[in-house]
Structures are given as structure tokens and as C-alpha cells.
Amino acid sequence: MKVAVVGCGTMGNVHGTDYHRMPGVELTGVCDLDRETARDLAGHLQTKAYFSFEDMMAEAEIDAVSIALPTNLHKEYVMKAADLGKHVICEKPIALTLEDAEEMIAYCQKKGVRLFIGHVVRFFPEYADLKRKLEAGVTGEPGVAHLKRVGSHPGTVKDWYNDFDKSHGVIMDMMIHDIDFARWAYGEVQEVFALNRRSEEQDYALVTLRFAGGAIANLEGHWGYPGAFATAAEFAGTTGIIRLNSRETDSLKLLRSSAAPAGARGVQVPKSPSYQDPYYYELEHFLACIREDKEPLVSAEDALRALEIVLAALESVRTGQPVRLPLKGGVTG
Incomplete structure (x- = not known):
């Protein structure tokens, strides 16, 4: 499965690192507006750095994308990814308002893509x-x-x-x-x-x-x-x-x-x-849910309730x- 990461801060680094070492997964790109941050992570993980979400989504082969951005940007980028038919793994919390969270869930369902929220505990x-x-x-x-x-x-x-x-x-x-x-x-x-x-x-x-x-x-x-x-x-x-x-x-x-x-x-x-990495378990589980079309341990609706x-x-x-x-x-x- 081909995956990419949007946001190269702390959680983007975690997601990218775990994808890089996960069997059967190819990290095809990482993206951040901060060019140095994106280049550093891409170099470390032997993938390509992008400085524009649109450029990465247009150029890289992607089945699923991790959204590791500040919470106020979650809705915008989840819906952009869904528009392009990409499954989405978004860091918690799902959004800042119930209205945004409900819209994100409904929009991903409408577009036929899976939405997973990273409640890693x-x-x-x-x-x-x-x-x-x-x-x-x-x-x-x-x-x-x-x-x-x-x-x-x-x-x-x-x-x-x-x-x-x-x-x-x-x-x-x-x-x-x-x-x-x-x-x-x-x-x-x-x-x-x-x-x-x-x-x-x-x-x-x-x-x-x-x-x-x-x-x-x-x-x-x-x-x-x-x-x-x-x-x-x-x-x-x-x-x-x-x-x-x-x-x-x-x-x-x-x-x-x-x-x-x-x-x-x-x-x-x-x-x-x-050596047990719960973030690795979480991401591995979400990707398995996409491959096998099964329900996740934590659903987008669970994230909405939280x-x-x-x-x-x-x-x-x-x-x-x-x-x-x-x-x-x-x-x-």
C-alpha cells in the first residue's frame, strides 16, 4: 500500500517513520510548508519532500494519506484528500466543532473513502x-x-x-x-x-x-x-x-x-x-482495515463522541x- 504524510512535525515524523519500516507499505512522499522540515524528514526516510499538498497529491502514488496538522486544519485537508479519493488517517482530535466533525464523516462516506482518527491510547x-x-x-x-x-x-x-x-x-x-x-x-x-x-x-x-x-x-x-x-x-x-x-x-x-x-x-x-510501539500498531491496524474492508478498533464516530x-x-x-x-x-x- 502506498501512503503519504501531510505535516512533518512531531506526529508526522512518527507516522512517516512507522510507515517507512512497515512491511508491504511504501512511503511515497511527505509534505510541509516548511521546506527544511520536509526535506529533513524526507531525507531521513528516503522518500520525496513536497512543499504543497496539491503537488504531492498530483505527483505521488497514494492510497492513503496521514493528516498530521494542527487541529484547526483537519477538516480542510481531510476533505481535500477525500475529494481525490484517498483514504484518510487523521490525528486526534477529529475537529474543533461537532459540525465540522459530522461534515468530515459524512463527506468521506459520500466520497467512498475511509476516515480513521488516531486515538492511539x-x-x-x-x-x-x-x-x-x-x-x-x-x-x-x-x-x-x-x-x-x-x-x-x-x-x-x-x-x-x-x-x-x-x-x-x-x-x-x-x-x-x-x-x-x-x-x-x-x-x-x-x-x-x-x-x-x-x-x-x-x-x-x-x-x-x-x-x-x-x-x-x-x-x-x-x-x-x-x-x-x-x-x-x-x-x-x-x-x-x-x-x-x-x-x-x-x-x-x-x-x-x-x-x-x-x-x-x-x-x-x-x-x-x-520496543512495542502503539503508533505502529495503530497505523498497521488502520491500513489492514482498508485492505480487508473491516471495522477499526476506534471509529470516526468514536472520535466524534470524544x-x-x-x-x-x-x-x-x-x-x-x-x-x-x-x-x-x-x-x-
């Missing part, structure tokens, strides 16, 4: 293992979850993150990972309450999700954290708690409330080996009140 082995254990009922009936994701402020590297109109801040761009995972684990969200404080150096948010099934999830996100990037998750149910923490060597732990042998400290699952929850959180921040879902007018799907 579902492909992290430790998170996938956590989801399997929850499905197996190891913690009993769902209760309360806590998810945390903290790291440096990306605005120190790419200025567009500092423009709220383009990025919508930490809830939209980073916490959406945990929002999608929490929904995957606990089902549909019924109500959202959020707090958010932003400055030039810091963007900190707390979001509480109330699920239709009665479970609760508390999410914490922080841009500007002074330490290393870190994630954590804890899901508590009626018979136990399951935890993961990227700071710990044994990243996934299950604590059962039932009787255990004397001295037992719970079942511990080793941290995923460092966006709706983010927008409800931002509305709660604005009003200081809980926000019920679905949002006014509902969502497609």
Missing part, C-alpha cells in the same frame, strides 16, 4: 490489557475511575498550541486521550463537570464524567508539569481495583478484594517492553455548571 498494550481485564469482570461492577496525564507545555515547541482558538487547550488536545479510553471502558457519558485554569506557562484541568451506567471517572490533565511526561489510570469496582502508572516498572496491577493467600500482594502484570465530551467539558468550564449529554442538537451516529 487504545493501542497501548498496557491500556488494552486493562480494558480486557475490565471486560473480563476482574473488578466486578464498575464504580469509580481516576485517569491522569501530565507533561510539558507543547506551546514551548509549537506556538499554535498557545492559541486557544486553534488548539482548545489541554482538555481538547491531551485529555481527550483519557476521555476516549474512559468511554471505551465505561460506555456512554451522561453528564460532564469541569474546572480549568490556564496561563502562558500552565494549562491544568480536572474533569468529572458521569456515565449512563452509574460509574464515575475523574480525569486530570496538565500542560506545564515540571517533571517527565507521565500517565496513570485506576479503575475501582465492586470486587477490586486495577491500576497502571507509567512511572512504575510493573505498570499494570490488579488488587482483588476477595480472600488471598497469606502474604499475597495482588497480581502484577509487567510493563510493556520498550469530541462531544470535550466540548461539554469546555462549556462546563465556561458556565461553572455540569453539562448534560447529548449536547443541544445531538450528534450523528
Whole structure:
């Protein structure tokens, strides 16, 4: 399969690098308005650099294209690619508004192309293992979850993150990972309450999700954290708690409330080996879905639902009140 990448920043580099080493895949071009950035990545990956989307799409052989651009440009370039009959793999979040996301999904369907959105946390082995254990009922009936994701402020590297109109801040761009995972684990969200404080150096948010099934999830996100990037998750149910923490060597732990042998400290699952690349798994999966015409682990409609929850959180921040879902007018799907 022949693929190309639009946007040669951090995520474009990730996509391009994984395509370059993927069997049965040919990276036919990378594109960026910054000529030096495009040339550097193309040289590293032994492909051709383009400085115009239109030139690349006209000259290169392409079956699918990765869109790794700032969020405010997703709709424009997804629809341009669909116009040319190319399948699209777009980085999360799908868009900044429900209207844009709905239009993107409908337009790709109309043009007969697949649209995949990169909610990559579902492909992290430790998170996938956590989801399997929850499905197996190891913690009993769902209760309360806590998810945390903290790291440096990306605005120190790419200025567009500092423009709220383009990025919508930490809830939209980073916490959406945990929002999608929490929904995957606990089902549909019924109500959202959020707090958010932003400055030039810091963007900190707390979001509480109330699920239709009665479970609760508390999410914490922080841009500007002074330490290393870190994630954590804890899901508590009626018979136990399951935890993961990227700071710990044994990243996934299950604590059962039932009787255990004397001295037992719970079942511990080793941290995923460092060579496991969830982005590689994700892209490989999406391309397989195109080849085999199968449904993806995360759909464009899933991305739409995650966006709706983010927008409800931002509305709660604005009003200081809980926000019920679905949002006014509902969502497609």
C-alpha cells in the first residue's frame, strides 16, 4: 500500500517513520510548508519532500494519506484528500466543532473513502490489557475511575498550541486521550463537570464524567508539569481495583478484594517492553482495515463522541455548571 504524510512535525515524523519500516507499505512522499522540515524528514526516510499538498497529491502514488496538522486544519485537508479519493488517517482530535466533525464523516462516506482518527491510547498494550481485564469482570461492577496525564507545555515547541482558538487547550488536545479510553471502558457519558485554569506557562484541568451506567471517572490533565511526561489510570469496582502508572516498572496491577493467600500482594502484570510501539500498531491496524474492508478498533464516530465530551467539558468550564449529554442538537451516529 502506498501512503503519504501531510505535516512533518512531531506526529508526522512518527507516522512517516512507522510507515517507512512497515512491511508491504511504501512511503511515497511527505509534505510541509516548511521546506527544511520536509526535506529533513524526507531525507531521513528516503522518500520525496513536497512543499504543497496539491503537488504531492498530483505527483505521488497514494492510497492513503496521514493528516498530521494542527487541529484547526483537519477538516480542510481531510476533505481535500477525500475529494481525490484517498483514504484518510487523521490525528486526534477529529475537529474543533461537532459540525465540522459530522461534515468530515459524512463527506468521506459520500466520497467512498475511509476516515480513521488516531486515538492511539487504545493501542497501548498496557491500556488494552486493562480494558480486557475490565471486560473480563476482574473488578466486578464498575464504580469509580481516576485517569491522569501530565507533561510539558507543547506551546514551548509549537506556538499554535498557545492559541486557544486553534488548539482548545489541554482538555481538547491531551485529555481527550483519557476521555476516549474512559468511554471505551465505561460506555456512554451522561453528564460532564469541569474546572480549568490556564496561563502562558500552565494549562491544568480536572474533569468529572458521569456515565449512563452509574460509574464515575475523574480525569486530570496538565500542560506545564515540571517533571517527565507521565500517565496513570485506576479503575475501582465492586470486587477490586486495577491500576497502571507509567512511572512504575510493573505498570499494570490488579488488587482483588476477595480472600488471598497469606502474604499475597495482588497480581502484577509487567510493563510493556520498550520496543512495542502503539503508533505502529495503530497505523498497521488502520491500513489492514482498508485492505480487508473491516471495522477499526476506534471509529470516526468514536472520535466524534470524544469530541462531544470535550466540548461539554469546555462549556462546563465556561458556565461553572455540569453539562448534560447529548449536547443541544445531538450528534450523528
